[in-house]
Amino acid sequence: MGQRRPDQRRERHVKILFFVVLLVYGKTVLAQIRYSISEELKDGTAVGNVAKDLGIDHRTLKERGFRIVSTSGESMFSVNQNDGVLYVKGKLDRETVCERSTSCLINLKIALENPLEIHYVTVDLIDVNDHAPMFPEKEKRLEISETVLPGARFQLQAARDPDSGSNSVQTYKLSHTEYFRIEIIDLDDDGKVPALVLQKPLDREVSKIMKLQLTALDGGRPPKSGTMDIIIDVLDINDNAPVFTKDTYSVILNENTAVGTTILRVNATDRDEGQNGEVVYSLGHNVNYKLRKLFDVNPVTGDVIVTGLLDYEVKDKYQISIQASDKGIVPLTSDKIVTIKIADVNDNEPQIEVTSFSSTIPEDSKPGTTVALISVSDLDSGINGRVTCSLSDNIPFQLMPSSQENTYSLVTTSALDRETIAHYDITLEAKDAGQPPLSSVKSVTVQISDVNDNSPEFSSSPYAFYVMENNAPGKSLFSVSASDKDTGENSVVSYQIWRDGGAENKFTSFININSENGEIYALKSFDFETSKTFQFHVLATDSGSPSLSSNVTVNVFILDQNDNVPVILYPVSANGSAEGVEEIPRNVNAGHLVTKVRAYDADIGYNGWLLFSLQEVSEHSLFALDRYTGQIRTLRSFTETDEAQHKLLILVKDNGNVSLSATATVIVKIVEPKEAFAAPDDKTAVKDEEENNVTFYLIITLGSVSVLFVISIIVLIVMQCSKSTDYSSKYLQDANYDGTLCHSIQYRSGDKRYMLVGPRMSIGSTIAPGSNRNTLVIPDRRRRDSGEVRTRVVLCYILFMVIIALKEKIKYSESG
Numbered sequence: 001m002g003q004r005r006p007d008q009r010r011e012r013h014v015k016i017l018f019f020v021v022l023l024v025y026g027k028t029v030l031a032q033i034r035y036s037i038s039e040e041l042k043d044g045t046a047v048g049n050v051a052k053d054l055g056i057d058h059r060t061l062k063e064r065g066f067r068i069v070s071t072s073g074e075s076m077f078s079v080n081q082n083d084g085v086l087y088v089k090g091k092l093d094r095e096t097v098c099e100r101s102t103s104c105l106i107n108l109k110i111a112l113e114n115p116l117e118i119h120y121v122t123v124d125l126i127d128v129n130d131h132a133p134m135f136p137e138k139e140k141r142l143e144i145s146e147t148v149l150p151g152a153r154f155q156l157q158a159a160r161d162p163d164s165g166s167n168s169v170q171t172y173k174l175s176h177t178e179y180f181r182i183e184i185i186d187l188d189d190d191g192k193v194p195a196l197v198l199q200k201p202l203d204r205e206v207s208k209i210m211k212l213q214l215t216a217l218d219g220g221r222p223p224k225s226g227t228m229d230i231i232i233d234v235l236d237i238n239d240n241a242p243v244f245t246k247d248t249y250s251v252i253l254n255e256n257t258a259v260g261t262t263i264l265r266v267n268a269t270d271r272d273e274g275q276n277g278e279v280v281y282s283l284g285h286n287v288n289y290k291l292r293k294l295f296d297v298n299p300v301t302g303d304v305i306v307t308g309l310l311d312y313e314v315k316d317k318y319q320i321s322i323q324a325s326d327k328g329i330v331p332l333t334s335d336k337i338v339t340i341k342i343a344d345v346n347d348n349e350p351q352i353e354v355t356s357f358s359s360t361i362p363e364d365s366k367p368g369t370t371v372a373l374i375s376v377s378d379l380d381s382g383i384n385g386r387v388t389c390s391l392s393d394n395i396p397f398q399l400m401p402s403s404q405e406n407t408y409s410l411v412t413t414s415a416l417d418r419e420t421i422a423h424y425d426i427t428l429e430a431k432d433a434g435q436p437p438l439s440s441v442k443s444v445t446v447q448i449s450d451v452n453d454n455s456p457e458f459s460s461s462p463y464a465f466y467v468m469e470n471n472a473p474g475k476s477l478f479s480v481s482a483s484d485k486d487t488g489e490n491s492v493v494s495y496q497i498w499r500d501g502g503a504e505n506k507f508t509s510f511i512n513i514n515s516e517n518g519e520i521y522a523l524k525s526f527d528f529e530t531s532k533t534f535q536f537h538v539l540a541t542d543s544g545s546p547s548l549s550s551n552v553t554v555n556v557f558i559l560d561q562n563d564n565v566p567v568i569l570y571p572v573s574a575n576g577s578a579e580g581v582e583e584i585p586r587n588v589n590a591g592h593l594v595t596k597v598r599a600y601d602a603d604i605g606y607n608g609w610l611l612f613s614l615q616e617v618s619e620h621s622l623f624a625l626d627r628y629t630g631q632i633r634t635l636r637s638f639t640e641t642d643e644a645q646h647k648l649l650i651l652v653k654d655n656g657n658v659s660l661s662a663t664a665t666v667i668v669k670i671v672e673p674k675e676a677f678a679a680p681d682d683k684t685a686v687k688d689e690e691e692n693n694v695t696f697y698l699i700i701t702l703g704s705v706s707v708l709f710v711i712s713i714i715v716l717i718v719m720q721c722s723k724s725t726d727y728s729s730k731y732l733q734d735a736n737y738d739g740t741l742c743h744s745i746q747y748r749s750g751d752k753r754y755m756l757v758g759p760r761m762s763i764g765s766t767i768a769p770g771s772n773r774n775t776l777v778i779p780d781r782r783r784r785d786s787g788e789v790r791t792r793v794v795l796c797y798i799l800f801m802v803i804i805a806l807k808e809k810i811k812y813s814e815s816g
Contacts, residue, residue, distance in 0.1 A: 033048070035124065037092070040130055044087050047077065051066065061083075062081040067079060067111055102165065129221070132161070134216075135216065139230075142154055143232075144202060148201070152198045156214065158194065169217070175212050175215075179210065208236070211232075215227045242326055251339075253310065253343065255312040256347055262305055266336060276327070291320050293308045302324075304338060312342045313379030316381075344384055350431065355372070355375065363448045369412045387433075388430070392426060398411060418451070422448055426446060450490050461553070463555065467522075467526060469558050470563055473522060490544040492542060493542055494543070495517075496538070498539045498551055510523040510524045528603075529560075529602045535554065562657065565661065566610050566660065582595045585672070585673040591633050592634045597625075601654050601660075603656065611627055614648060614649070614651075615663065619643070621635060
């Protein structure tokens with residue numbers, strides 16, 4: 001079916017053409033046949049039945065020599081003499097037969113003989129779209145500068161299609177692009193020529209090479225096409241500034257990073273090429289000279305390098321501008337901020353700052369008194385900047401944290417005493433919490449200013465001074481000294497004699513003291529024989545405000561000087577001279593007591609110790625004198641040849657350093673026994689009576705002395721026991737002090753030795769409770785100390801007077 005339809009169409013075409021030719025050329029040509037066939041028919045394909053179409057009997061064809069003669073397409077067709085059919089011979093290619101022709105007609109001459117007939121057969125070779133358009137080049141390369149403005153045209157070579165008519169190139173299509181469009185120019189004989197038209201400026205940095213495809217389409221159904229690749233090289237100009245590869249650059253860097261360390265690398269690209277695309281780096285123009293000392297950038301690699309010492313405490317963040325520049329004739333640049341954060345390292349010791357510092361505070365400051373404000377800081381941050389502060393141990397100060405962080409108040413914690421510690425060297429230590437921790441130390445010295453809180457203290461209490469009698473009036477006897485633990489005016493001590501209206505006033509009236517140095521002067525001479533001892537009080541007062549004072553008892557013992565000559569008590573004549581007459585019987589034996597020279601010396605001790613010696617004697621062999629007792633005894637019995645009267649000169653001297661002496665004369669008369677009997681009996685009776693009286697007095701005196709001594713001892717024991725332990729330990733400077741002390745002075749009188757007991761010192765000043773150590777409270781002193789001391793002094797004085805009385809009595813009895 002498919003093959004019959006084309007044959008029927010060809011027959012209709014042949015008939016139509018035949019009638020047309022017949023009408024037009026009927027007068028000159030018998031017949032002309034036209035066939036239309038498509039190219040590319042297979043060999044042997046029947047074009048048409050010429051014999052039939054010409055009306056020739058096909059049975060005569062062979063006989064008449066039916067054939068094709070003289071035709072351009074002779075070789076392409078053949079006729080069959082049997083049936084008169086025109087066949088295709090070989091391959092029909094319209095583009096080969098009718099190159100570049102719009103219509104392709106193949107004229108055939110068919111001859112018949114007997115009779116001769118010439119028939120013209122035209123074969124119209126109809127084009128078949130058997131060729132695709134083809135470009136002269138498969139690839140077209142164009143160079144277009146990115147400065148070319150839109151609207152510019154770039155003509156291309158047209159595609160060629162051997163087909164004709166509508167099967168030839170009809171249109172062009174361009175692959176999708178926003179930069180170009182295709183424009184077709186119809187040049188008639190040359191066909192349709194394509195041209196590229198620039199629609200949008202080119203940007204080499206967006207696309208340095210653009211690949212497009214141009215497609216040529218013919219009018220066939222379906223159409224055939226041919227393509228050509230268009231490669232566009234975009235020529236560069238320096239129209240792009242370098243662009244950094246990152247939007248932000250930041251790095252965290254430890255402080256104290258070594259100089260020369262590369263901390264990061266910046267990178268910028270330039271889409272231009274050549275020198276226009278070569279990038280160099282530098283610090284931005286706005287980077288100040290300080291940053292330039294810390295950082296630099298490698299111009300080729302873009303490495304940012306540390307060139308200075310980084311310190312977090314100076315600055316913890318840096319922002320530096322890095323400039324990237326190309327090498328174009330007119331360089332284009334771009335800048336990028338690099339943020340460098342400095343990480344803290346524990347490289348800073350804590351700092352201690354002392355403000356509002358009172359270098360001197362009074363010793364009576366109350367606990368809690370603020371001395372200074374201490375603030376600590378650490379330039380490091382975080383845990384490295386967390387600081388604790390502490391004080392040295394064993395000081396009466398502490399740190400009190402304040403409401404503000406890292407701020408402390410240095411306050412006192414207990415009472416201060418300048419006299420114990422005059423200043424404190426306070427060591428403040430601040431330590432951070434870093435690893436390892438760093439610390440710093442600062443010392444402050446707090447001076448303790450003096451407050452008049454100490455009374456003067458005497459170097460001894462009580463004082464005991466021994467003064468020779470017969471001292472020069474107005475001459476310094478001794479001195480007392482008091483010191484005050486305070487300083488300055490508070491320690492300046494002045495002295496004065498405490499005078500009251502009591503019995504002691506008789507002594508203090510002739511005693512004076514230097515108020516500045518405590519030197520004590522007597523306004524008159526002392527006489528041991530008149531007054532053996534006395535007592536007064538010295539008051540020491542400081543110059544503070546208010547002033548404090550203390551007193552001390554001064555016991556003065558007058559020492560005896562050998563200023564009294566011995567006094568002859570016996571013998572004493574009527575006219576007062578030391579001369580006596582003794583009568584003894586001639587018949588007395590050897591060793592007979594003739595008499596006893598009695599003498600008295602008001603001095604005591606060695607100064608009152610008397611020695612007796614014979615200065616002159618008429619007969620040395622008769623009498624002897626006891627050196628110590630003054631007894632004169634016979635050495636032998638008297639003879640008839642011995643004289644009746646003998647004179648003895650007796651020297652009595654004391655034992656002072658410079659001894660004093662007196663003489664007595666004793667005249668011894670030797671009488672016969674009868675003459676001497678009566679007188680001696682009377683004298684003996686009187687003498688015995690006197691000796692009995694003396695013995696009685698001695699017994700009474702010794703008994704009284706013993707009783708008084710025992711009473712005084714009991715009183716002293718009771719007084720000592722009545723004092724509480726607290727009172728004694730609190731108000732007596734010497735805990736071992738055991739009350740009144742006495743001193744003894746020995747002397748001899750004749751063959752007897754005596755001991756004189758006298759007061760030496762008394763209990764010191766009583767300290768009033770609540771006062772400062774030995775500060776005297778005068779009313780209490782008068783009521784307590786004065787009475788106690790006076791009691792002891794009176795007892796000793798009574799004992800002393802009894803002994804003196806006893807001594808006088810003995811001397812008197814001996815002189816009798």
